[in-house]
Structure formats: structure tokens, C-alpha cells
Amino acid sequence: MVYLDNNATTPLDAAVAETMAAFLREHFGNPSSLYPIGRQVKEMINTARESVARSMGAGKAEITFTGSGTESDNQAILGVCEALPDKREFVTSTVEHPAVQETAAYLEKKGYAVKYVPVDAFGLLDLDALRDAVTSRTALVSIMHANNEIGTIQPIEDVSRIAHDHGVLVHTDAVQTFGKIPLDVEALGIDLLTVSAHKIYGPKGVGALYVRKGTPIRPIIHGGHQERGLRAGTENTAGIVGFGEAARLLRDRIGPDRERLAALGERLRAGIQSRIPKVRMNGHPERRIKSTLSVSFLGLEAEAVLLALATKGIYVSTGSACSEDSDEVSHVLTAIGLRPEFARSTVRMSLGRFNTDEDVEIVLGVLPEIVAKLRKISAFDTEEW
Numbered sequence: 049m050v051y052l053d054n055n056a057t058t059p060l061d062a063a064v065a066e067t068m069a070a071f072l073r074e075h076f077g078n079p080s081s082l083y084p085i086g087r088q089v090k091e092m093i094n095t096a097r098e099s100v101a102r103s104m105g106a107g108k109a110e111i112t113f114t115g116s117g118t119e120s121d122n123q124a125i126l127g128v129c130e131a132l133p134d135k136r137e138f139v140t141s142t143v144e145h146p147a148v149q150e151t152a153a154y155l156e157k158k159g160y161a162v163k164y165v166p167v168d169a170f171g172l173l174d175l176d177a178l179r180d181a182v183t184s185r186t187a188l189v190s191i192m193h194a195n196n197e198i199g200t201i202q203p204i205e206d207v208s209r210i211a212h213d214h215g216v217l218v219h220t221d222a223v224q225t226f227g228k229i230p231l232d233v234e235a236l237g238i239d240l241l242t243v244s245a246h247k248i249y250g251p252k253g254v255g256a257l258y259v260r261k262g263t264p265i266r267p268i269i270h271g272g273h274q275e276r277g278l279r280a281g282t283e284n285t286a287g288i289v290g291f292g293e294a295a296r297l298l299r300d301r302i303g304p305d306r307e308r309l310a311a312l313g314e315r316l317r318a319g320i321q322s323r324i325p326k327v328r329m330n331g332h333p334e335r336r337i338k339s340t341l342s343v344s345f346l347g348l349e350a351e352a353v354l355l356a357l358a359t360k361g362i363y364v365s366t367g368s369a370c371s372e373d374s375d376e377v378s379h380v381l382t383a384i385g386l387r388p389e390f391a392r393s394t395v396r397m398s399l400g401r402f403n404t405d406e407d408v409e410i411v412l413g414v415l416p417e418i419v420a421k422l423r424k425i426s427a428f429d430t431e432e433w
């Protein structure tokens with residue numbers, strides 16, 4: 049198997065799996081219980097919290113564990129809006145993950161004025177349009193750090209500066225940068241930041257939200273006093289402990305992983321461009337997570353490429369993993385100006401920690417022939433593209 053869908057989810061690191069298995073065997077206590085087997089689990093959760101906090105330069109008390117990156121996005125946006133009821137505007141971009149996009153749509157239904165800041169052909173945010181969009185009535189600005197489909201990295205430091213000039217809070221969805229490039233909440237200048245464990249070789253079903261000390265926020269899930277009252281419900285203890293271990297591993301891995309994967313991504317990109325005619329690489333050439341490739345194979349349906357690769361044991365995705373079961377054209381590819389037929393021909397390949405040079409060679413060995421064969425039987429007139 050050659051797994052090239054690491055932006056959708058990553059394999060569990062063996063060290064994380066081992067930590068979780070040992071935890072599940074030995075610890076069943078409820079962290080809210082006051083006797084030793086509960087206190088011990090609470091302590092382990094706090095060790096994980098420390099580890100996640102450290103991985104982004106945050107304070108331990110600024111990290112709340114949630115059930116997913118999606119929940120963290122919802123909590124950040126709805127939680128801040130509810131805490132600032134007099135502010136009825138929300139600013140975001142046209143290329144956000146559905147976790148933010150659909151939360152914005154929900155706010156619109158609730159009567160909020162939602163402003164969608166456009167991006168350029170590389171997927172970079174229009175900072176002048178952002179400046180025009182933010183007002184003193186804005187409750188929150190939410191702009192993703194790196195895009196999950198095309199990898200473009202937004203200038204979040206500038207976004208923070210612009211919003212803060214108006215006294216407005218800033219949230220960033222950093223699910224696709226966490227573990228890929230070093231994160232520092234101070235340098236980014238943001239007030240809230242979303243991450244998810246299963247994109248950093250940790251378990252699925254656990255996320256975290258960084259909330260800068262003093263930020264006004266209300267819970268969206270009500271019940272017990274877990275997570276200092278911000279996220280009720282008995283904690284996903286094994287998931288959190290696994291998340292802590294995955295974040296701890298980043299300390300040694302992020303540098304070497306980043307360099308190696310950028311080089312691998314570059315080799316894959318160059319190989320595709322030199323061996324296959326009529327391809328288009330999407331995303332910013334420089335300001336991009338280099339291990340994410342968004343490739344349009346002009347004249348083809350992306351599903352056909354995906355399925356042909358899958359028969360060879362190579363797993364990629366079409367556009368974004370989250371829209372795989374829908375016929376809709378990716379809103380991200382539309383936002384960067386791709387015509388629908390180009391968008392429908394787009395495949396995403398995302399490399400991760402466990403990919404090797406050999407994986408890239410295997411893909412480059414079979415892809416040109418697959419594309420050539422499919423183009424022969426394609427209903428589209430490829431000469432026109």
C-alpha cells in the first residue's frame with residue numbers, strides 16, 4: 049500500500065498505539081473521581097495537556113480537549129459569538145474547511161452578517177478585503193492556517209494584526225499545519241487555535257482548542273465541570289493520552305519530517321510535471337505545505353484516477369476528503385478560479401511521516417500510464433484543454 053492521503057487522516061504512530069494500549073489496560077478511573085485511580089487519570093490528562101500546550105507555545109491552562117477539530121472550530125466560533133452578544137458580524141474566508149464554513153452558514157441563519165474574504169488564484173487571502181470586512185461590530189475573524197485541499201499557508205500574523213487593530217478576536221484552524229510546520233501562538237498573534245490528533249499520527253475523535261487567557265468564550269456543550277467548565281462530558285481519556293504522546297513525538301520529529309516530506313513532495317511534483325502532459329498544480333508555489341499536492345489532470349474525472357490508483361494499492365483523494373461523497377465541485381478550487389471541469393479533474397496527494405522515496409517512485413512509475421489510458425477513453429476532448 050502507498051498511502052497518500054495524510055491530510056484526510058494519518059496512521060497511528062506505533063509509540064502512540066503502545067501508550068494508548070497500556071493506558072486502556074491499566075486505567076479505567078473517571079478523572080473526575082477524587083480517589084487515587086481517578087486522580088491518576090486526571091494527572092495523565094494534564095500531562096497530555098502540557099504536551100499539546102508546549103507543541104504550540106501555549107500555557108497549559110489555555111488548552112481544552114474536545115472531540116475533534118470540527119468541534120474545536122464550532123466551540124471557538126459559536127463560543128466567542130455567544131460571549132459577545134452585541135457583536136453580530138463574523139468574518140471568514142471562501143476556502144475554509146466545512147467545520148468553519150458550515151458554522152458560518154449556521155450563524156447566517158441566526159441573523160449574523162457573515163463576510164467571506166476572497167483569495168487569489170494561489171489561494172492566498174486578500175488582506176485589503178479583510179481590512180474592509182472587519183469592523184467594530186465583528187465578534188470574531190476565523191481564517192484557516194493552511195488549506196487542507198491545496199496546502200496554501202495564510203499570513204495569519206497579518207490577519208491577527210488587522211483584526212486586533214479593530215479590537216477584534218482571531219481564531220485559526222491549524223489542523224493542517226499542526227505537526228507539519230512549527231506553531232507558536234504568540235508569533236501568530238491569534239486568540240484561539242484549533243488542532244486535531246488524527247492528523248499528527250494520533251487517534252481519531254480527539255481535538256484541542258487553544259484559548260488565550262482572558263478571551264471571552266461560552267461553552268457549547270453543557271453538563272459537568274470537565275475541562276474547567278468549557279467542555280462538559282467525561283473525557284476521552286485514552287484518546288487524550290494518545291494525543292499527548294503524538295504531540296510529544298513532534299518535538300523530535302517535526303524538523304526532520306518537514307524537510308524530508310518537502311523534498312519528497314517536490315520530487316513527486318516535478319516527476320508528475322515532467323512525465324505527464326496537461327497537468328495543473330494548484331496552490332501557492334512557495335507559501336504551501338510542500339507535502340500537499342493538488343493536481344488537475346485536465347480532461348479526466350478525478351474519481352477515475354483515484355479508482356485506477358486504488359487498484360494498484362495507491363490511495364489518494366479527490367479534492368477534499370470531506371466532500372468525497374458529494375457531487376459538488378470543491379468550493380476551494382472554485383474560490384481560486386478553477387473552471388468546474390478543471391476542479392472535477394483534481395486529485396489531492398498528501399504525504400506523511402511513513403512515506404518513503406520508494407513510494408514516490410511507485411506512483412511515478414504507474415501514474416503516467418494510468419492518465420494516458422484514461423485520456424484515451426475520456427469523453428472530453430483533451431486537445432482543447
Ligand SMILES: Cc1ncc(COP(=O)(O)O)c(C=O)c1O
Binds near residue numbers: 117147192194224245
Ligand atoms: C482544515 C481542517 N479543519 C478541520 C478538520 C476537521 O478535523 P476532525 O476530523 O478532527 O473533525 C479537518 C479534517 O479534515 C481539516 O483538514
